[in-house]
Amino acid sequence: MELILAISIGVLGGSGVWLLMRPRTFQLIIGLSLLSYAVNLFIFSMGRFPVGRPPILDPGTSGDPAVFADPLPQALVLTAIVIGFATTALFLVVMLASRGLTGGDHVDGRGPGR
Amino acid sequence: MQHLAILPIAVPLLAGAIMIPMEDQRGRLRAALGIASALALVAFAVMLAWQAHLGGAVSIYRLGNWPVTFGIVLVVDRLAALMLVLTAVLGLSALLFSLTRWQRMGPHFHALFQFQLMGLNGAFLTGDLFNLFVFFEVLLAASYGLALHGSGIARVKAGLHYISINLAASLLFLIGVSMIYGVTGTLNMADLASRIPALPAENRPLLEAGAAILGMAFLTKAAMWPLGFWLGPTYAAASPPAAAIFSLMSKVGVYAILRLSLLLFGEDAGASAGFGGTWLLAGGIMTIGFGAVSVLATQDLSRLAGGCVLISSGTLLAAIGAGQVAVTGGALIYLASSALAIGALFLLIELLERGREVGADVLAVTLEAFGDGEGEEEEEETNEVGTVIPATMAVLGISFMCCALVLAGLPPLSGFIGKFAMLSGILNPVGLGEGPPSLSLGGWALLVALVLSGFATVLAMARAGIRSLWANTRSVPLVGVVEIAPVLMLIGLCVAMTAAAGPTTRYMQAAAESLHTPREYVRGVMEARP
Numbered sequence: 001m002e003l004i005l006a007i008s009i010g011v012l013g014g015s016g017v018w019l020l021m022r023p024r025t026f027q028l029i030i031g032l033s034l035l036s037y038a039v040n041l042f043i044f045s046m047g048r049f050p051v052g053r054p055p056i057l058d059p060g061t062s063g064d065p066a067v068f069a070d071p072l073p074q075a076l077v078l079t080a081i082v083i084g085f086a087t088t089a090l091f092l093v094v095m096l097a098s099r100g101l102t103g104g105d106h107v108d109g110r111g112p113g114r
Numbered sequence: 115m116q117h118l119a120i121l122p123i124a125v126p127l128l129a130g131a132i133m134i135p136m137e138d139q140r141g142r143l144r145a146a147l148g149i150a151s152a153l154a155l156v157a158f159a160v161m162l163a164w165q166a167h168l169g170g171a172v173s174i175y176r177l178g179n180w181p182v183t184f185g186i187v188l189v190v191d192r193l194a195a196l197m198l199v200l201t202a203v204l205g206l207s208a209l210l211f212s213l214t215r216w217q218r219m220g221p222h223f224h225a226l227f228q229f230q231l232m233g234l235n236g237a238f239l240t241g242d243l244f245n246l247f248v249f250f251e252v253l254l255a256a257s258y259g260l261a262l263h264g265s266g267i268a269r270v271k272a273g274l275h276y277i278s279i280n281l282a283a284s285l286l287f288l289i290g291v292s293m294i295y296g297v298t299g300t301l302n303m304a305d306l307a308s309r310i311p312a313l314p315a316e317n318r319p320l321l322e323a324g325a326a327i328l329g330m331a332f333l334t335k336a337a338m339w340p341l342g343f344w345l346g347p348t349y350a351a352a353s354p355p356a357a358a359i360f361s362l363m364s365k366v367g368v369y370a371i372l373r374l375s376l377l378l379f380g381e382d383a384g385a386s387a388g389f390g391g392t393w394l395l396a397g398g399i400m401t402i403g404f405g406a407v408s409v410l411a412t413q414d415l416s417r418l419a420g421g422c423v424l425i426s427s428g429t430l431l432a433a434i435g436a437g438q439v440a441v442t443g444g445a446l447i448y449l450a451s452s453a454l455a456i457g458a459l460f461l462l463i464e465l466l467e468r469g470r471e472v473g474a475d476v477l478a479v480t481l482e483a484f485g486d487g488e489g490e491e492e493e494e495e496t497n498e499v500g501t502v503i504p505a506t507m508a509v510l511g512i513s514f515m516c517c518a519l520v521l522a523g524l525p526p527l528s529g530f531i532g533k534f535a536m537l538s539g540i541l542n543p544v545g546l547g548e549g550p551p552s553l554s555l556g557g558w559a560l561l562v563a564l565v566l567s568g569f570a571t572v573l574a575m576a577r578a579g580i581r582s583l584w585a586n587t588r589s590v591p592l593v594g595v596v597e598i599a600p601v602l603m604l605i606g607l608c609v610a611m612t613a614a615a616g617p618t619t620r621y622m623q624a625a626a627e628s629l630h631t632p633r634e635y636v637r638g639v640m641e642a643r644p
Contacts, residue, residue: 091278
């Protein structure tokens with residue numbers, strides 16, 4: 001489980017960083033999306049991996065933290081997903097505006113080749 | 115007034131939300147609502163600063179009345195209140211300035227502006243790392259809209275770079291926050307500060323790595339070299355009211371570094387005490403150097419102001435890195451005066467450039483370099499009596515000169531007081547004339563960088579001023595009272611800070627002292643009871 005998660009964060013993060021360095025806005029936005037998936041998984045992994053444990057206490061019990069999952073990273077991931085989604089949508093709009101104004105999808109507005 | 119602390123966040127949020135669906139063809143209602151909200155923010159901020167200074171202690175506002183460490187807290191201390199005052203004053207001036215022209219350049223200017231103010235206020239008030247992230251995103255999302263306000267190819271191009279860099283920095287922010295949570299199990303800043311000293315040695319490298327990654331996100335915002343190349347083009351392309359409020363946005367990064375480095379890695383932090391100080395000092399000095407070179411090299415007034423933002427950020431970061439109470443106190447005075455002066459400068463530049471041909475600055479510098487020979491001499495003969503400087507130009511010129519004095523740190527204005535306090539703190543932490551002066555290598559480097567950057571600013575501003583004010587008497591820009599009033603107000607505040615140098619210095623020194631002894635902050639937050 002740890003290995004699979006670590007490898008997937010690594011692959012997503014690595015591909016994201018590589019795409020971030022590319023000169024086309026489309027590659028840029030895909031790179032940012034991949035990176036944000038990697039970061040979301042990373043936040044999730046910071047709550048350790050309690051498999052099959054609920055994050056919510058039963059009513060009336062005080063509960064031992066050891067048998068419950070930590071709900072906070074889950075809440076953080078949820079917030080991060082929502083914010084990341086909104087900013088990506090906003091970025092897409094700017095990308096389209098740039099495409100319309102410059103006629104190309106190079107990040108500097110112009111570049112060698114098409 | 116126990117709910118006073120939430121008002122700087124709630125009022126602009128409500129005002130902005132009401133503005134979006136408003137039926138308002140000519141924009142008068144929106145403008146009136148925006149100005150009213152900005153005026154209210156000034157009043158709240160001044161009241162909070164007054165309370166923080168008189169009360170001395172840290173005051174806490176618990177959202178939803180949840181016990182501390184379970185719920186989210188807002189914390190008002192002297193530093194937070196100072197930043198609130200700066201936000202409110204700069205916001206009000208930029209809004210007033212936008213009334214004549216800029217508010218009509220694009221849709222939803224006023225709503226975006228209110229959300230920007232809300233994000234800034236929230237980032238200064240929050241006592242919780244994840245909430246800091248949320249408010250950062252609020253202010254960034256609003257700033258994306260404001261940076262693009264007015265549209266045009268230059269803005270979209272600069273905006274694209276600005277947004278992508280900030281999205282990447284936000285991801286670093288998240289990684290840092292989650293690593294710190296993974297190690298310590300809390301996100302409340304005061305709780306973090308009380309847990310860090312007791313952290314087992316094997317977890318310390320992980321915490322420090324997390325803090326360093328978090329710091330990268332803040333330093334990108336503060337535009338430390340080499341993370342700050344986005345700043346020049348973005349600020350130069352943004353519309354002047356947006357640029358004026360952006361000048362405070364780079365101070366948010368500085369604020370977060372100042373708050374967190376002294377709270378989490380202050381003298382009580384055990385083995386991690388003083389973490390990152392050397393890096394801040396070195397990076398700050400490099401930023402000062404980069405800013406100084408860019409003010410000297412630029413041919414464009416907006417880029418000149420961008421260079422001043424870089425110098426100001428660098429000075430503050432290096433002063434934080436120096437890690438002495440006296441230097442921090444001086445840095446706070448410098449922070450307030452440079453934020454006001456840069457805001458005024460961005461507004462002023464638009465007035466100066468009005469009615470001039472595009473590329474006139476570039477031409478002026480080229481002429482300076484290669485000489486234009488005979489043409490000028492003939493002109494001088496016909497003008498033996500000299501030209502009368504129009505009143506508008508005189509007011510603009512004096513304002514420009516005041517901005518230059520504050521930014522270069524020359525007497526008699528408040529920039530000098532800040533720089534002098536920093537220099538005296540570096541030369542002798544105990545106070546000048548008491549005990550032998552002790553100066554490390556880093557201290558020397560900072561001293562030289564501070565003096566040289568002031569010199570570079572004077573040179574660059576004098577050249578720009580001569581070219582755009584004296585050599586340009588024939589085309590006088592049309593300037594409305596509503597446009598020059600905010601500039602004069604910001605400069606007037608710098609003058610007031612100079613006139614009331616005693617109380618200002620006492621406030622800033624008290625703020626610096628409480629930052630350097632985080633026990634008071636931690637106790638104030640952790641012992642807050644319903």
